[in-house]
Amino acid sequence: MEETGNPHPYVPTDLLLPDYVPPFLSQSAILCIYGVASLVVVSTVWVSSGFSRKIAKLDRLLLCWWAFTGLTHLILEGYFAFAPEFYKDKSGFFLAEVWKEYSKGDSRYAARDSGVVSVEGLTAVFEGPACLLALYAIATRKSYSYILQFAISLGQLYGTAVYFITAYLEGDNFAASPHYYYAYYIGANASWVVIPSLIALRCWRKICVAVNVADQKKTKTKTR
Template sequence: MEGQPHPYAPTDLKLPGYVPNFFTQFTIVSVYGLSSLLVGENIAKVISRYAARDAVVEGVTAVFEGPASLLAVYAIASGKSYSYILQFSVSLGQLYGTAVYFLTAYLEGDHFAASSYHYYVYYIGANASWVVIPSLIAVRCWNKICSAVQVQGQKRTKSH
């Protein structure tokens, strides 16, 4: 079974089951752009805080957490010893930013959504991953760091 011709190099590469895309690039980009616009607009309507951004929290995220995240990716990929402390730090920074986000909303009356459905789906549901994922990473890194310190302590005890 030869499969259909494909646009990839080398041209004699066998790709069994290859099916050419029947959507044009314009169609794909248009659907993506329209979807992003509709979802972004809904979030801004539902949670007015997204329309008026908190410059301090976003500034800290952009200046510190963004580059630290990229450094963490590099450290993980190259097996650097500081990868766990970086992941832990970035996760704590994310949890702090999320806590500030939710606490300021609570202190301002927490009336940013048009309905309880939108409140729970967009405000709570969409932001849940910003709590769950960094928490899991922080706990994992905490355990790894504690284990490494414990092993190091045991090595020192044995050598004396």
């Protein structure tokens, strides 16, 4: 129990969170609402992109990913970055409820760890809009689509690496229990390791092929 006499479920137990207000929603309710909202976004993008025969199935999947991750960066992470006292929220505001719950897997969020705030803030401000730009670039077949996706994916991988490495260097003991550690800290962040890695590799290959083709054309032009 903290010195203010207001207990919380986070680690360490003596973490000072004055005026902490427990979540109003249950874990299942929070996950259900977030899951349904995400499904609506992904389904809307998938269905709407299906009306265009010019967009391949893989590109449609990428559109779904960039819509989901872009809105997650902008709305969810953006709220955390600019709401330093979310743990005091008494209104039951959903975004505050999400971070109160997620902090059980990583209490650095409730504690406003400077490294976490920096990573989340930069992600929200720069990568969020960039993800939506990538969505637009794929849908309209812009020439900068691959380099943009490559850059964003590298940024996501860098941010995730900083997130995990700083936790490791600080003892990796910020979860309320193994359940929250593996479900939130590991599981919730796994997508931002696997998917950006696959996208970065694909874009790297596409860019290399395009450069090789361009170089071959230049060589043929010079030899004529």
